[in-house]
Amino acid sequence: MKNIVILISGGGSNMAAIVHAAQRDHWERVHGARVAAVVSNKPDAGGLALAREQGIATEVVEHKRFASREAFDEALAAAIERHQPALVVLAGFMRILTPGFVTRYQGRLLNIHPSLLPAFPGLHTHQRALDAGCRFAGVTVHQVTAELDYGPILAQAVVPVLPEDTAAALAGRVLTQEHLIYPRAIAQLLPGLQDN
Ligand code: GAR
Numbered sequence: 001m002k003n004i005v006i007l008i009s010g011g012g013s014n015m016a017a018i019v020h021a022a023q024r025d026h027w028e029r030v031h032g033a034r035v036a037a038v039v040s041n042k043p044d045a046g047g048l049a050l051a052r053e054q055g056i057a058t059e060v061v062e063h064k065r066f067a068s069r070e071a072f073d074e075a076l077a078a079a080i081e082r083h084q085p086a087l088v089v090l091a092g093f094m095r096i097l098t099p100g101f102v103t104r105y106q107g108r109l110l111n112i113h114p115s116l117l118p119a120f121p122g123l124h125t126h127q128r129a130l131d132a133g134c135r136f137a138g139v140t141v142h143q144v145t146a147e148l149d150y151g152p153i154l155a156q157a158v159v160p161v162l163p164e165d166t167a168a169a170l171a172g173r174v175l176t177q178e179h180l181i182y183p184r185a186i187a188q189l190l191p192g193l194q195d196n
Contacts (some may be wrong), residue, residue: 001028002086002193003036004186007076007093012038012047013175014091014112014182019054021183031190037083039076041095057083063095073101084196089186090144099146108193109144112182114174116140116156121149126167126174137161137170139178141185155185 004022006015019035027033038051039059048058059079066072072095080088090111102109115125117140129137138158145151157177161170 001036001196002031002033002190003084003196004033004087004089005037005039005080005083005085006035006051006089006091007080008038008040008045008047008091009042009094010045010047010092012045012050012092014178015047015089016050017179018089018091018183018186019051019056021187025183025187027187027190031187032195033086033190033193036085037080039079041072041076041093047092069096069098070100073098077101077104086193086196087186087189089182091182096148097144102144102146105144107143110154110186110189111142111144111149111151112178113140113142113149114171114178115149116158117142117149117153124167126170129161130165130167130170134161137174139174139181141182154189155181157181 008015015038022035035056037057040048041061041063043060051058061076061079063072088105088109116138120128136158138156140153141155142153143151159173159177
C-alpha cells in the first residue's frame with residue numbers, strides 16, 4: 001500500500017479535498033494508495049475532526065512543546081514514520097521545516113502555496129498580490145526543497161484579481177482552485193511512488 005500522510009495546521013479544507021478525491025477516484029483500487037494519517041502541529045486544528053469523521057488516523061505533535069525546530073521535526077518525523085509514508089503532503093502546514101527533515105523526505109514531500117511561485121513566498125500572499133497591483137493571482141503545488149516555498153513546480157492554477165477585491169475574497173477564489181489542483185497533482189504522482 002502507498003500511504004499518504006497529510007500535515008495540517010488549520011481548517012484542513014485541502015486535506016478534505018484530497019480525501020474526497022481519493023474516495024471518488026478509488027485511489028485504493030486504482031493506485032493501491034490511501035490517506036493513512038493526518039498530522040497536525042495544533043491540537044485544535046479543525047481538520048483533525050474532519051479526518052476522524054472519515055476514519056483516518058490522526059496525530060498531534062505540538063510545536064510549542066519543543067525547545068528547537070530540530071527537536072520538533074524529529075518528533076514530527078517519528079509520528080509520520082508510524083504510518084510508513086510513500087508521500088508526505090503539506091496542506092496548510094504552517095511551520096518551517098528543517099533541512100534535515102526536508103532531506104529525509106526529498107522527492108516525496110509536497111506543498112501547496114497560495115501564490116504563483118516564485119512570486120510571493122511566505123505569508124500574506126493575497127494582500128501582497130493586491131498591494132502589488134497584480135491582475136492575476138493563483139496557487140502552486142511544488143516539491144519541497146530546503147528553501148522556503150521553493151522547489152520543482154508540479155501544478156499551478158491562475159485566477160483573476162477583480163476590481164474591489166479584498167484579500168479574503170481573493171483567498172476564497174484561490175482556495176477553490178487549490179481543492180482542484182492538489183488532488184490532481186497527487187494522483188499524477190501515485191503511479192511512480194514506492195510501495196511500502
Ligand atoms: C491554504 O490556502 C494553503 O494554500 C495555505 O494555507 C491554507 C490552508 O487551508 N498554505 C500556506 O499558506 C502555506 N505557506 P486549509 O487548511 O483549509 O487547507
